[in-house]
Structure formats: structure tokens, C-alpha cells
Amino acid sequence: MVEQVARLGEWVAEGGVVVLSGAGLSTDSGIPDYRGPSGSARRGTPMTYQQFTGDPVARRRYWARSHLGWRTIGEARPNDGHRAVARLQDAGAVHGIITQNVDGLHQAAGAREVVELHGNLARIVCLACGEPTPRAELARRLDEANPRFAAVASAINPDGDAELADADLDGFAVVDCLACGGLLKPDVVYFGETVPPDRVARSFALVGAARTLLVLGSSLTVMSGRRFVLRAARDGIRVAIVNRGVTRGEPYAGIVVDAPLGIVLPNLALAVGADSSLPVGI
Numbered sequence: 473m474v475e476q477v478a479r480l481g482e483w484v485a486e487g488g489v490v491v492l493s494g495a496g497l498s499t500d501s502g503i504p505d506y507r508g509p510s511g512s513a514r515r516g517t518p519m520t521y522q523q524f525t526g527d528p529v530a531r532r533r534y535w536a537r538s539h540l541g542w543r544t545i546g547e548a549r550p551n552d553g554h555r556a557v558a559r560l561q562d563a564g565a566v567h568g569i570i571t572q573n574v575d576g577l578h579q580a581a582g583a584r585e586v587v588e589l590h591g592n593l594a595r596i597v598c599l600a601c602g603e604p605t606p607r608a609e610l611a612r613r614l615d616e617a618n619p620r621f622a623a624v625a626s627a628i629n630p631d632g633d634a635e636l637a638d639a640d641l642d643g644f645a646v647v648d649c650l651a652c653g654g655l656l657k658p659d660v661v662y663f664g665e666t667v668p669p670d671r672v673a674r675s676f677a678l679v680g681a682a683r684t685l686l687v688l689g690s691s692l693t694v695m696s697g698r699r700f701v702l703r704a705a706r707d708g709i710r711v712a713i714v715n716r717g718v719t720r721g722e723p724y725a726g727i728v729v730d731a732p733l734g735i736v737l738p739n740l741a742l743a744v745g746a747d748s749s750l751p752v753g754i
Contacts, residue, residue, distance in 0.1 A: 476729050477736055480712050481743030488683030490568040491557055492700055495630040496689025496715055498575055500551035500734045503630055520664040536644040539614050540625045541632035545593055550581035556737035558582040563746035568678035572697050574631060574660050587674050589667050591660035593632045600654025617645040679704055687713040689733055692721040
């Protein structure tokens with residue numbers, strides 16, 4: 473592993489790195505991943521866009537679970553991995569960041585111009601009039617509308633959807649848009665939706681201009697992220713992966729490091745001379 477990390481440091485030091493991050497980067501911030509050592513395949517069936525818009529009962533169930541989950545996502549703070557990526561960007565080694573995460577932790581760590589493929593849970597949008605609402609404001613309104621809601625989540629998914637018993641959902645009240653009374657929805661891509669084309673185009677443009685595509689904390693199980701690895705491999709762009717556990721991108725990668733991101737990434741920041749007070753040591 474030491475040799476692989478040293479070689480990865482050489483690649484990163486050459487610059488032209490585009491980061492593709494997944495849920496595994498946020499586990500040290502207290503957000504479990506789906507398939508790595510801290511998680512498993514997603515618990516339960518995810519809400520689809522069609523269910524959310526067409527079934528009031530399903531929508532109420534979603535908001536109750538998401539309201540609980542936001543208490544974990546909203547309180548999460550960037551970890552050493554996020555901060556190292558931001559410092560690599562400041563140092564000029566990283567020229568683009570694409571994330572599959574919806575937690576906003578890259579930006580909270582100081583990263584700039586992050587392409588959020590699947591959106592951000594901190595943003596709420598009205599499906600009727602498009603009025604945006606900060607998630608903190610919606611959380612306050614839901615607390616006021618549900619003063620007796622005292623359910624406790626048994627698990628949290630990376631998309632902020634909590635697991636709790638149906639009995640705990642009884643009586644939960646959903647609030648609507650203050651501007652027009654329309655349906656409110658987190659500004660994230662649900663199952664049944666597609667990633668907005670402009671985000672996909674920006675991501676492919678970043679990958680196409682990269683010297684190295686660096687995958688961080690993603691199993692690359694779904695095509696949403698894996699397509700960028702396939703494009704990089706097709707175009708002769710180097711692929712490196714740092715992840716706990718196996719990934720579906722390994723056949724295309726020149727470097728694979730199975731190690732904690734909170735240790736590897738600060739070492740990479742140190743290797744390129746990025747100013748870092750983060751703990752290092754492999």
C-alpha cells in the first residue's frame with residue numbers, strides 16, 4: 473500500500489486531477505455509506521420521484537424520515553479527507569471536483585465550484601413555482617407543525633433518508649410552499665429522475681480535460697458515477713481509486729488504494745506541498 477500511495481502522490485503532484493467523490497468520503501463525518509465497511513447495500517427501498525409527487529401518504533412518510541435524517545446530515549462537519557481535497561485544489565493539483573454526495577461537505581471544507589451530480593439536501597425547491605427555501609428554515613417549520621414528533625431513527629442513509637417504524641409516522645404533518653402552496657422537494661435527484669444535462673456535460677468536460685481522474689470513496693456500483701471512469705479509460709486518461717473495499721472501477725484503474733481516506737488524502741496534500749496541518753502517516 474505504501475508504494476501505491478507514493479505513486480499516487482507522484483500522479484497528484486503532476487496536477488490536472490479531477491476528483492470524483494462518493495459516500496465513503498463522508499463516513500468520517502458520521503454519515504454512513506452504502507456498501508463500504510461502515511455500511512451495506514441501501515436499507516429499504518428509495519423514494520421515487522413518481523411516488524413523491526403522486527402519493528400523499530408516501531410523501532408524508534418521506535418527509536418524516538428525511539426530517540429525522542437531516543438532523544444527522546445537517547450537523548455533519550467536513551473531515552480530514554474533505555479538507556485535504558480543498559487544499560489540493562488550492563495548491564493547483566486538483567482542477568475539478570465532481571461529487572455524488574448530497575451533504576455539501578466539500579464546500580464546507582472550502583472547495584470551490586463543485587459539481588453536485590445529485591444535488592444538495594440543504595436546498596429545498598417548490599415544484600410549482602420554483603421558490604427556493606433553505607433546509608434550516610423548512611426544518612423549523614416542520615418542528616413547529618409537529619411538536620409531538622419524537623421518533624428516533626434506527627439508521628440513516630447517505631441521502632438523508634432515516635429508517636423508522638411506520639407507527640412513528642402517525643400524525644406527521646407536511647408543510648407546503650409559503651409562496652404558492654405547492655409541493656416542496658429537496659433539491660436532489662430522486663430515483664426516476666435524471667441528473668440535469670448541464671451537470672453531466674460539465675462533469676464530462678472536466679474529465680475530458682484531466683490528466684488523472686481520482687475516485688474517492690465510491691464503489692462505482694451505479695452508472696451515474698461509473699460512466700466518468702469509463703470515459704476516462706476510453707480516452708486514455710489515468711484513473712486512480714482510493715476506497716475501502718472493492719469497486720467496479722478497478723479494471724480501469726492504474727492505481728487502487730484500499731485504505732482510510734482520512735489518512736491517504738492528507739498524505740497526498742503533503743506530497744504536493746499543500747499547506748496542511750492534517751494528521752498524516754501511512
